Amino acid sequence: MITAALTPARERTEEESITAWALAARGGDPDAVDLFVRALHRDVRRYVTYLGADPHSADDLTQETFLRALGSLHRFEGGSSARTWLLSIARRAVIDSLRNRSCRPRLCDTDDWQSAAERAQPCDLPGFDDGIALTELLDTLPAERREAFVLTQLVGLPYAEAALVSDCPVGTVRSRVARARTTLVTWLTEAEHTTRMFGGET
Structure with a gap:
């Protein structure tokens, strides 16, 4: 159940709401976790895609970003906006992925790439x-x-x-x-x- 502090007030900005959800999620509120993920999923997906992530791996990188973030929420104190904090994690996830991919051969199937690009x-x-x-x-x-x-x-x-x-x-x-x-x-x-x-x- 979302706490009263999470109910977006009219004067609260979107960024303040997202940060409030992240702080409540840190405290174990499952509804806050859901709101936090829903609010930022699209931005994270877009960011990792345009950073140059392989279209096949964009969904995986988005999921990896949220897994890392939810595992690190206990360290988030709201000093910056939750969006900024999360995108920093996404950036590190992309860098780690690119480093891993550089160590193994890369295969490309044009038809599959086109389908993935359309979905992205x-x-x-x-x-x-x-x-x-x-x-x-x-x-x-x-x-x-x-x-x-x-x-x-x-x-x-x-x-x-x-x-x-x-x-x-x-x-x-x-x-x-x-x-x-x-x-x-x-x-x-x-x-x-x-x-x-x-x-x-x-």
Whole structure:
């Protein structure tokens, strides 16, 4: 049963509610655990996917993130938002996964990858093709710029919190996002120009 302190007040922000659920979950409230996971599952899934996780392993990494987080809740004291804390755990899970994968051969099946990519698309994107295009564009960015862009523009973290997750100064995050935006705009402009050029041919 959720305690009265967990009932979101009108003036409570979403971040405050999520952090309150995490603190209550730390105390053993099963309803709070459920609310905490539901509130952040999509952000974690999106984050690990766009960090470059293998589409086949994104679900596993999301689950691993929450398993690590729930096992570490006793150490969470609310000094930062629960979202920032959780995404830091997700980042470490991705790094650990990439290190493990680098030690063994990687197999790729195009048909399976396409199916997994379709399932991985965020729900609020205009359509499958747009989602795949965004994924492909982000994959071409340097890893640090991609991470900064995903945290601030897709997950919606403030720059200061994105800096905490990435373990770098706020100014560095701003610079990475600005460079990522410039690159993406350039590529999109070139793609639109190519589309118009070939679209006009008969």
